[in-house]
Amino acid sequence: MAGAYDDRDGKIWLDGKLVEWRDANVHILTHAMHYASSVFEGERCYSGKIFKSRAHSERLIKSGQLIDFQIPYSVDEIEAAKQAALDANGLKDAYVRPVAWRGSGEDMGVAAARNPVHLAVAVWEWGNYYGDAKTRGAKLDIAKWKRPSPETAPSQAKAAGLYMIATMSKHAAEAKGCSDAMMFDYRGYVAEATGANLFFVKDGEVHTPKADAFLNGITRQTVIGMLRDKGIAVHERVIMPEELEGFQQCWLTGTAAEVTPVGQIGDYNFEVGALTRDIAADYEKLVRA
Numbered sequence: 001m002a003g004a005y006d007d008r009d010g011k012i013w014l015d016g017k018l019v020e021w022r023d024a025n026v027h028i029l030t031h032a033m034h035y036a037s038s039v040f041e042g043e044r045c046y047s048g049k050i051f052k053s054r055a056h057s058e059r060l061i062k063s064g065q066l067i068d069f070q071i072p073y074s075v076d077e078i079e080a081a082k083q084a085a086l087d088a089n090g091l092k093d094a095y096v097r098p099v100a101w102r103g104s105g106e107d108m109g110v111a112a113a114r115n116p117v118h119l120a121v122a123v124w125e126w127g128n129y130y131g132d133a134k135t136r137g138a139k140l141d142i143a144k145w146k147r148p149s150p151e152t153a154p155s156q157a158k159a160a161g162l163y164m165i166a167t168m169s170k171h172a173a174e175a176k177g178c179s180d181a182m183m184f185d186y187r188g189y190v191a192e193a194t195g196a197n198l199f200f201v202k203d204g205e206v207h208t209p210k211a212d213a214f215l216n217g218i219t220r221q222t223v224i225g226m227l228r229d230k231g232i233a234v235h236e237r238v239i240m241p242e243e244l245e246g247f248q249q250c251w252l253t254g255t256a257a258e259v260t261p262v263g264q265i266g267d268y269n270f271e272v273g274a275l276t277r278d279i280a281a282d283y284e285k286l287v288r289a
Helices: 031-035 053-066 075-089 160-175 218-229 241-246 274-287
Strands: 011-014 017-020 038-040 043-046 094-102 117-124 138-142 180-184 190-193 197-202 205-209 234-237 249-254 258-265
Touching: 011 075, 017 075, 031 094, 038 053, 038 160, 053 075, 053 094, 053 218, 075 094, 075 117, 138 160, 160 180, 190 197, 190 205, 190 241, 197 218, 197 241, 205 218, 218 234, 218 249, 218 258, 218 274, 249 274, 258 274
Parallel strands: 138 180, 138 258, 205 234
Antiparallel strands: 011 017, 011 117, 038 094, 043 094, 094 117, 180 190, 197 205, 197 249, 249 258
């Protein structure tokens, strides 16, 4: 598959039916387009099996509830929809994107309780999210935008609206020749990249920001478990900006990013060290097991 994402061959699962890729459209007055009433998941299928599939489906439903709508499908039905999309497109290794949103209906304003909620699943082939960064390490800018307080937005929802500042931050980073941007939270603590979680290594121990103002990623949780199983100390804690110069290694985690080494954040440099390489290799084995 190649070309613009709206002009491809294939099928997309939409509200219980497989439709032609180019026909998977919504009305211009769809509530989600105007008021960001949308949630989604990013998943990867390896050799015909979606990694942590049910956990993603469960989080999708929870995200909808957190932004005040109920997805009209159960976890089992979402699981079946994802498999149907993969089968219809003949894919065994793919990126999987379920998305749910408030559509057009009787309401066209901030409130839209009477509008129907829709669900779609699209799948496509997608390689390394950061290109060749898995060998040389990604270069990150430091974003001017900050992750908001949980009292401002539901940080544990994978909601479309929360990615607006991520898009702006990543565009600014790419304009500087970087792959991504590191974001602080509303308190000025180290938070995450625009769509991936951060890990740091110092003296053989791992430090990762406490996920209290950003999404506690499924890949993040998986990697923490892997590290602890290996007997490596993991500290989930507040990380101050001035600590960055003391860390020796850094990596990103996420469904799209998988485990990607970081070589630079702003003026701070990191080595692509043995622990980073080991956990990346172990993750590759795990998802294909």
